[in-house]
Amino acid sequence: MQQQPTEVVSPRHDPPPTGGSGDVSDALMAKPTWSDHDLIGHGIPIYDVPFVTVGGGLGSFAMVDILRVAGVSAEHMVALSDLDQPSETYEHLAKNSQIPSHERLRSDSGSVLDCLWGWPGYALREAIADRNPKRAWQVMTEPILAEYFTPKAGQVYESVTREANRIGWSSMVKKGVVRTVRRREGGEYFVLFTPATGTAATKRIAYRCRYVHIAVGYPGVKFLPDLQAYRDKYQDYAKVLNAYEPHLHAYEEMLRRPTTVLVRGSGIVASRVLQRIIDDRDNTGAQTTIVHLFRSYPDGYQGDKRTFRRPARNGWSYQAFNYPKSAWGGQIRYTLEKLEGQERSDYIDQLGGTNTAPRKDWQEQLDRGLEQGFYKQLRGTVKTVEPTADGRQVNTVVTTPDGYELGIEADFIIDATGLEASIEEHRVLKDLLSYGGADKNPKGRLNVDHDFLVRGTESGAGRLYASGSITLGGYYAGVDSFLGLQYASLRIADAMAAEGFCKKIGPLRSAAQWTRWARNKTP
Amino acid sequence: MTPTLSGRMQSRFVLLLIVGVPLTLVLGAVLPRPTATTTLSDMYEVFFAALVLVGVVGIVWELIYHGLQQFRWEKDWPTIFGLVTGIPEGIVVYLLLDRGFPWEFGDVPISLFLQMFILVWIAIWLIANGPLQIFFPRWRYQGGRFI
Ligand SMILES: Cc1cc2nc3c(=O)[nH]c(=O)nc-3n(C[C@H](O)[C@H](O)[C@H](O)COP(=O)(O)OP(=O)(O)OC[C@H]3O[C@@H](n4cnc5c(N)ncnc54)[C@H](O)[C@@H]3O)c2cc1C
Numbered sequence: 001m002q003q004q005p006t007e008v009v010s011p012r013h014d015p016p017p018t019g020g021s022g023d024v025s026d027a028l029m030a031k032p033t034w035s036d037h038d039l040i041g042h043g044i045p046i047y048d049v050p051f052v053t054v055g056g057g058l059g060s061f062a063m064v065d066i067l068r069v070a071g072v073s074a075e076h077m078v079a080l081s082d083l084d085q086p087s088e089t090y091e092h093l094a095k096n097s098q099i100p101s102h103e104r105l106r107s108d109s110g111s112v113l114d115c116l117w118g119w120p121g122y123a124l125r126e127a128i129a130d131r132n133p134k135r136a137w138q139v140m141t142e143p144i145l146a147e148y149f150t151p152k153a154g155q156v157y158e159s160v161t162r163e164a165n166r167i168g169w170s171s172m173v174k175k176g177v178v179r180t181v182r183r184r185e186g187g188e189y190f191v192l193f194t195p196a197t198g199t200a201a202t203k204r205i206a207y208r209c210r211y212v213h214i215a216v217g218y219p220g221v222k223f224l225p226d227l228q229a230y231r232d233k234y235q236d237y238a239k240v241l242n243a244y245e246p247h248l249h250a251y252e253e254m255l256r257r258p259t260t261v262l263v264r265g266s267g268i269v270a271s272r273v274l275q276r277i278i279d280d281r282d283n284t285g286a287q288t289t290i291v292h293l294f295r296s297y298p299d300g301y302q303g304d305k306r307t308f309r310r311p312a313r314n315g316w317s318y319q320a321f322n323y324p325k326s327a328w329g330g331q332i333r334y335t336l337e338k339l340e341g342q343e344r345s346d347y348i349d350q351l352g353g354t355n356t357a358p359r360k361d362w363q364e365q366l367d368r369g370l371e372q373g374f375y376k377q378l379r380g381t382v383k384t385v386e387p388t389a390d391g392r393q394v395n396t397v398v399t400t401p402d403g404y405e406l407g408i409e410a411d412f413i414i415d416a417t418g419l420e421a422s423i424e425e426h427r428v429l430k431d432l433l434s435y436g437g438a439d440k441n442p443k444g445r446l447n448v449d450h451d452f453l454v455r456g457t458e459s460g461a462g463r464l465y466a467s468g469s470i471t472l473g474g475y476y477a478g479v480d481s482f483l484g485l486q487y488a489s490l491r492i493a494d495a496m497a498a499e500g501f502c503k504k505i506g507p508l509r510s511a512a513q514w515t516r517w518a519r520n521k522t523p
Numbered sequence: 524m525t526p527t528l529s530g531r532m533q534s535r536f537v538l539l540l541i542v543g544v545p546l547t548l549v550l551g552a553v554l555p556r557p558t559a560t561t562t563l564s565d566m567y568e569v570f571f572a573a574l575v576l577v578g579v580v581g582i583v584w585e586l587i588y589h590g591l592q593q594f595r596w597e598k599d600w601p602t603i604f605g606l607v608t609g610i611p612e613g614i615v616v617y618l619l620l621d622r623g624f625p626w627e628f629g630d631v632p633i634s635l636f637l638q639m640f641i642l643v644w645i646a647i648w649l650i651a652n653g654p655l656q657i658f659f660p661r662w663r664y665q666g667g668r669f670i
Contacts, residue, residue, distance in 0.1 A: 117660050118653070118660075120653065142601065142602070144604075307593040309596065324597040324599075331598040331666065507658040511658050
């Protein structure tokens with residue numbers, strides 16, 4: 001199928017493309033800014049469109065959704081992506097980390113990705129769909145009389161798909177991989193794209209655009225260094241596992257025979273992995289023993305001020321969401337916005353760090369496990385990770401806080417630390433750092449301003465924005481969350497409205513658009 | 524909700540204005556009058572005095588709430604708090620009205636006051652917890668501030 005260009009143009013004031021291979025050359029890649037002629041000379045066709053979002057996941061979706069509401073037509077936007085549906089990558093990661101569609105997520109009722117107004121939230125929708133006021137009551141009384149309401153994963157996917165259809169998402173998606181974003185001589189940008197095979201005549205095509213939005217999600221998952229070293233050395237990908245990668249075979253094996261599993265990490269992903277293992281014990285008779293290794297072991301309160309501390313128990317720090325709620329839109333958001341550099345980075349660590357949700361069902365399982373001995377906790381730092389003599393298990397030698405050395409032989413090691421790779425691992429981001437004028441913030445991610453503009457990348461009237469986890473360390477803590485993606489999109493859309501690209505979403509437009517949303521009519 | 528101090532004040536006044544005032548206009552007309560001689564303007568006099576008191580005394584309440592909020596790690600104000608704070612606030616407003624503050628109304632029947640106060644309080648609470656965002660999508664990110 002031939003890709004439908006938004007608008008094919010012969011490059012402005014220039015002769016039509018001649019010659020060239022349709023691919024980049026080393027010489028071109030070494031040139032920080034590109035001219036129209038450069039691309040013509042390489043036989044790379046240029047397409048004009050004002051706005052390009054790179055990624056096509058939930059972050060791109062949130063951005064495009066708001067711009068549609070702000071009056072931008074679908075023809076003026078392109079989403080370059082490896083996905084058909086915006087929630088695909090998320091679904092994949094969620095499934096791997098043991099969140100199937102019927103399980104509940106870790107964000108609140110108002111974090112509705114399909115609806116920038118946040119109302120009606122997931123709780124009210126679930127109450128209406130089930131004709132049961134229970135969830136509405138829960139959201140009204142959370143977290144005082146009930147635990148926080150959190151939506152089922154499946155509900156999020158469905159609502160995103162509905163909204164994607166409403167805004168004409170599929171007409172904006174071009175499938176393939178973005179190779180690089182370069183500044184254009186004379187202003188604006190080129191987004192160099194490798195379309196999916198068979199969808200274009202040349203290997204590469206370029207989008208010439210005034211606005212670029214980058215939402216590429218996680219640059220990659222990362223292992224704990226000692227586990228990565230083990231994997232590299234012994235090429236063992238079956239016993240040492242990352243919770244974000246497919247690892248179902250381990251749970252299947254646990255059903256077949258009694259096994260010992262070593263779990264590393266004490267965040268939300270660890271909670272889910274433990275739940276899966278204990279559910280299997282409870283429901284299908286698995287006889288798994290869990291050894292849970294803690295690097296730090298908070299117990300009691302974390303923080304010494306009565307006005308700034310959170311509960312911790314048995315090695316876990318507890319809070320409902322990744323950050324305190326007001327980091328998304330209250331006191332803490334404003335405090336953070338005023339901080340710079342290392343101070344900001346430290347404050348984000350205090351608010352976040354490793355933590356999990358205080359769910360009663362999880363705590364019940366762990367307390368029972370500790371009591372009955374199938375769940376053991378251990379503190380210490382890892383000294384070595386090696387195969388056992390018979391090669392069937394992996395032996396982890398741990399130095400405990402009081403200086404002893406302990407060996408743990410396990411059939412599986414699950415790394416649930418959720419470490420993310422550095423942004424340089426991503427080709428587009430690395431390129432932006434090398435050639436695009438971007439630099440890093442104290443957390444090693446993209447340095448963005450309050451409006452999520454990537455500092456240093458301006459190109460004449462061109463603006464480059466980013467959202468999602470690649471901007472962590474900036475002026476907003478919850479960047480890698482549904483609500484954070486929507487917040488970033490709203491800030492970006494407001495900045496673009498100030499430059500005249502779209503309409504400002506004032507009360508009247510907002511209400512008019514909400515009624516269109518409610519009736520499932522195109523924006 | 525995750526209000527800031529100025530967001531609290533702004534939200535209180537804006538909601539009283541855009542929800543409280545129109546609703547009070549309706550309630551004054553439709554709620555049963557206590558005596559045969561009570562006129563519409565008598566009703567409005569008491570009701571709007573109550574509304575003004577909710578606003579003015581509310582400044583003190585918000586300072587107290589804000590103080591209490593500091594002891595919450597999340598720096599949030601759970602939805603249910605927004606509802607139950609109506610109880611102390613209602614009591615104080617009634618006592619003030621009954622003691623002739625801001626001016627003498629004569630006897631204010633408690634049942635009439637309760638009907639008006641509860642309806643207005645719940646309406647504001649419901650609208651603040653969602654529908655308001657239909658018009659003000661940035662409000663929830665701004666700690667309840669409008670400007
Ligand atoms: C297991 C898990 C659970 C989570 N649970 C919650 C939750 O409960 N609540 C919440 O609010 N948040 C949650 N999050 C956080 C966050 O909301 C999601 O990670 C969300 O998917 C982030 O959206 P994104 O657009 O940044 O990334 P993604 O949705 O991953 O989309 C980015 C896309 O860009 C693509 N891409 C990358 N490079 C290129 C390129 N060069 N060319 C083309 N395409 C490219 C990627 O392949 C990917 O498909 C969770 C995250 C994880 C991992």
